[in-house]
Amino acid sequence: MCGNFAVSSTDANIIDDLFLGTFYLQHRGQKYCGLSVYDGTQIKIRTHKGLVRDRSFSDLTGMGGFMGIGSTSLKDCQPLKLDSKMGEFTICFSGNIINREEIVDDLKKRGHSFYTDSDIEIIAKLIAQGNNFVDGIENMAGKIRGSYALVLLSKNALYAARDKYGFRPLVMGIREGSIAVSSESCAFCNTGFIILRDVEPGEILEIKKDKYETKKVIHSDIKQYCSFEWVYTANVTSIIDGSPVDCVRRNIGAALAKRYPVDADIVAAVPNSGIGHAIGYSQESKIPFDNVFIKYDYASRSYTQPTQEERDREAKIKLIPVSCKIKGRKVVICDDSIVRGTQFKNDLVVKLRRNGISEIHARIACPPLKAPCLYGVATRSKNELIAAEKTVEEIRKYIGIDSLAYATIEDVAEAIGKPIKDLCLSCWTDQYKV
Ligand code: SF4
Missing domain, CATH: 3.40.50.2020 (Rossmann fold)
Structure with a gap:
């Protein structure tokens, strides 16, 4: 599990939506939480151990921006920030990599070092090898065995992606001037968003301001929505x-x-x-x-x-x-x-x-x-x-x-x-x- 939330808007102040949307995913993970925003100049990040509301709105001073992502996690501290040839990005992920050892061995042989034993670091490093973020997500999806639903914040756009089997849920919401993506639609109920549609299994979405575009759909012959x-x-x-x-x-x-x-x-x-x-x-x-x-x-x-x-x-x-x-x-x-x-x-x-x-x-x-x-x-x-x-x-x-x-x-x-x-x-x- 773990909860992911993302919001992009024509309005420069998404922090209240981001904070509340992430808060309403608290049931998906209670060990760490975090938010990241792009304010037009830099990508900022705040994380802490514990519940979202262990911090208050007033702690978020300076966290404005047009787009941002948030996470509630029961395992890793997220979002994770990485600098890459495509520029800085932050990422939140829900899922599991089954062939983690094999991927880590391969990356180490090619000169990578690891700071943590978390899946999110592997996901981020695989994406960073792409020529662009869509290519990077596709590259990551081709290498891992397992499941993922992710949201990624760069200086140009937000990205949202779901594995080709559909294990972990991811849904889009809309409100005038804004698009949100969430692990669950409960995060929309008190923020004024209505469900637009689910992110499809295998889909990679790019979101800029209040516009979204499907950049790729990775095909699978089978679906595997998590019954639990x-x-x-x-x-x-x-x-x-x-x-x-x-x-x-x-x-x-x-x-x-x-x-x-x-x-x-x-x-x-x-x-x-x-x-x-x-x-x-x-x-x-x-x-x-x-x-x-x-x-x-x-x-x-x-x-x-x-x-x-x-x-x-x-x-x-x-x-x-x-x-x-x-x-x-x-x-x-x-x-x-x-x-x-x-x-x-x-x-x-x-x-x-x-x-x-x-x-x-x-x-x-x-x-x-x-x-x-x-x-x-x-x-x-x-x-x-x-x-x-x-x-x-x-x-x-x-x-x-x-x-x-x-x-x-x-x-x-x-x-x-x-x-x-x-x-x-x-x-x-x-x-x-x-
Ligand atoms: S149905 Fe069970 S095994 Fe399958 S994804 Fe859900 S929790 Fe995991």
Whole structure:
């Protein structure tokens, strides 16, 4: 994951749009963030560790300009600035390079040195070898195996590009006099932009002021949109490649209700990402939706924490049980996924039992997770995934609940509204097409 935002305008003061657009991608990464602008003379850059709003608007004095890019990252400090034969540029990237070692070895043999072990540095150095930025992005795309969505700021134009499989989302927005590009459309909602269209898989866009032009489309015979974006990663208000995240989550919940009905008093969610699925289950089953957990507003997103220790800590503190809704009730609880099963076993079930729940029936919005992701920042290894080793019945017994059922691949694809062949399903199938 990681979030990228870019904006270009006829107006010289894009910093408020850039700051807010980047802020609304905070859920995609919380370790580092940064902004870069071109003010007509120089490319400036500001980065810091932590959340976007750990800094205020007043800290951005001197960061005006006609165009800029921003990043929220769970791994590397971005944007990265490089000087090249095409001039200075800054770049933000989301994705993963699978053949990183091979590329680094090759670049070292040709005299390059590296300051970091980050993918963004490799991406930037490969692009810098081009005759121009479009050529450079195409050169990079031809060398890496993996995924990318990127925004690049030069003194002449902004560029936005997405890998030819479409793994990571990237969408364009428009407002009078301005064009924006974002990992998700949720970044447009409070900045007055409306969705123009998605950046197409393989597309390289050049943006100047409020005009954009497709400079190249790199062709692939297959598409591989990340299914997990709709199930969990993306903000519920986003529309990704034409499919609204909220509708997809409700559709998955409805499919779970049809496929795995249960006699229960209420349907509840593991907030926040289980809420859409639970509402869908409730609407289809006619069992009322209610809260048995509230996510504490000041807790972070556990999945996007960089280490397991931090993920465990955030998972444990983020959910507060609503005790008056739990006692004596049979509850269907919907969640986006089960990774290790430890949060369910050691946190959710403990809190529900302590508050006198009668029955717990878990409904999970995707198939059992069996393999790590090779196309985003890898936060899991295979031996951490409970479904890689245990059957559904063994998982149910391990976490100590009354019933457990998962959505099927067919349910997820139908809910998204795309053919199975166009979706990346690798974390459930353990098969990698790219
Ligand atoms: S492996 Fe899973 S998380 Fe990674 S791109 Fe594919 S569907 Fe998305």
